[in-house]
Amino acid sequence: MERKMLLSINWPLVGITAVLFFLGVLNLYSASGFRMEEGLNVDPYFQKQLIWGLMGLPCMAIFMLVDYRHLKTAAWPLFWVTVVLLISVFFVGKTIYGARRWLDLGFMHFQPSELAKISVLILGARLLSRDTGKLDFLPLGAVVGVCSIPALLVVKQPDLGSGLSVLLILGGMVLYRGLTSRVLRTAVVAFPAMLPLGWFTLHDYQKRRIVSFLNPESDPKGAGYHKLQSEIAVGSGEIWGKGFLGGTQSHYRFLPEKHTDFALAVFAEEWGFVGCMVLLSLFCAFLFQIAQVARDAKDLFGSYLAAGVFFYFFWQILINMGMVLGIMPVVGIPLPFLSYGGSATLVNFCLVGLVLNVSMRRFLFKKV
Template identity: 40%
Template sequence: MQASLVKRLWYLIKEPLDGWLMLLLGLIFVLSLFVLYSASDQTFQKIDNKLVYTVLSLVVMWLVASTRPHTLMNFAPPIYALGLLLLLAVHFAGVTVNGSTRWLELGVTRIQPSEIMKIALPMMLAWFFQRFELSLRWWHYLIACALIAAPGLLVLKQPDLGTATLIMAAGFFVLFFAGLSWKVILAGLVAFAASLPIVWNMLHDYQRKRVLTLIDPMQDPLGDGYHIIQSMIAIGSGGPWGKGWLNGTQTHLDYIPERTTDFIFAVYSEEFGLVGNIVLVLLYLLIISRGLVITARAPTLYGRLMAGALTLSFFVYAFVNMGMVAGILPVVGVPLPFVSYGGTATVTLFIGMGMLMSIAHQRR
């Protein structure tokens, strides 16, 4: 009797979840606990916090996963509008830290509205294309571009180049899966390349410095270049097999900056080596593969667009973070998905996963 109750409860809990994704997330989570323990000098405080926010995020994910995609879809315009309003509020009344205005002070807590846009923008666009699926004309793409540009430019103004790029990329992925013509994409790429000098002029000094530092870290070996040099030394000295868990000298001699958050991959890479890196890349690749399978099987246009955009965004996060720590991409504030310490980004990621799962369960 009791056994069957447990069984029914278990069924109730797992029903909306996706087995593959849960397995992969579980593996990454276990791995991330080990890295975080090492990165936080073998103390438990950050581990405890991570456990708490992960459990909370899982609850949120479960709730999202048990909601039908189209129920959520109907909320897309108001959520997008709210996000845009909050971004405007940031623009006029935000909190400035280190010269960029990204936060809103709400008395009890601070929120970062650009984080909401990472999901709100693709939702809005997917809703938009679903709504006009049968009457789609070329100018619909123009409206879509405006929907992307509005939050993109506001975040760019903060200034937060990294997040602006991620938001606009998420929007572009929806356009791409909605069937934006290859010609337009190609033309866009050419136009982008041509506009690079103009963009360069618009960049803030510190942003330019980051790009220059990437090209030659020794330009500023004590300042910006320091992060890249030290994390490259960490990765390189890790070697094929790594120095072993808790044995990373770069990590424990305090050479890795931000080593529980944006640069946690350097810690992992130093201690687990090339083998560890390949394992992590494979785990990410499997999550992405599963996401693309869900995209291919999604029965509605909204589902396809959303699943595709979420999966590609996830790829971009993982790739940009590892690329930055390995010194092939400029330093932008992107955490390593599910591994870096930090609650806000994790909640966003888990909501994305919840949406994927909910789409996966949609019947044709």
């Protein structure tokens, strides 16, 4: 049985993940460089990312080998642990850039908000897989209500981006399950009505970002600067790109946050339209593979887990690419595998491991 499982590992997904990760490290080498009079200086971000990746491998193995169905029982405890950690951040959290988001673990800074995404994903999978059929108001309210607790805690840190991510993952999974038509109709009416309300809860800097997104020319040196410089970086790559280490927008530091949120712009500048199409195809194949796992999963819980992971990656790719390409406002959401980030890399590998887990157990308990 074990042998059969190993044989049925989803190798395409493993392969795509590996290629994406190494493309990311390669790109980070260039993205962390800046030019001085003496030549190119490279900050060692690519090395750190590589180390995070190596640390991610055992995590991935664990998430792959331990039968995912155990998570069903672990869902609630994990959820409460997360909530406790999120609350503790308010008291013992480390403040960086005016936001309390980090817990100091000694060897690393740990963001409970990352954990929140995972535990909501697992709990959501458990709650949604209890039943079949489209969701009506009551069960929807129950699921959303429970999962909103960590989301709100994260928003309060304040970390609007991560808080929304948590809700978006859950929202994706809910959509995957399906909604009754009256819920859908209500949503269509209610969401636009709530937008103005949402506006007033935003911080000033967040409002500025949205205004500058809608009208970037209003302030090209200020809030619109990121979008403009990012578009120039991407666009100036033209068809074939400026070549590896040939990017000027990044190396002369016109591009902000080039090794994190805007890493894609560095890639696009150096590899051009052709490189971007390869990268986009890889991301789409990656998402498609996860979608296939969700379809082929042996049980509903596994299917919802895979769907959750799908949305976890989907939203990040959509929002980050949209931001870099200037069709979405600037929000601090990284691009999986391309943006530098320790916790994010670990989580990415764990979640891929989870999908592999679901995938390789799809042949168990075949229907007779």
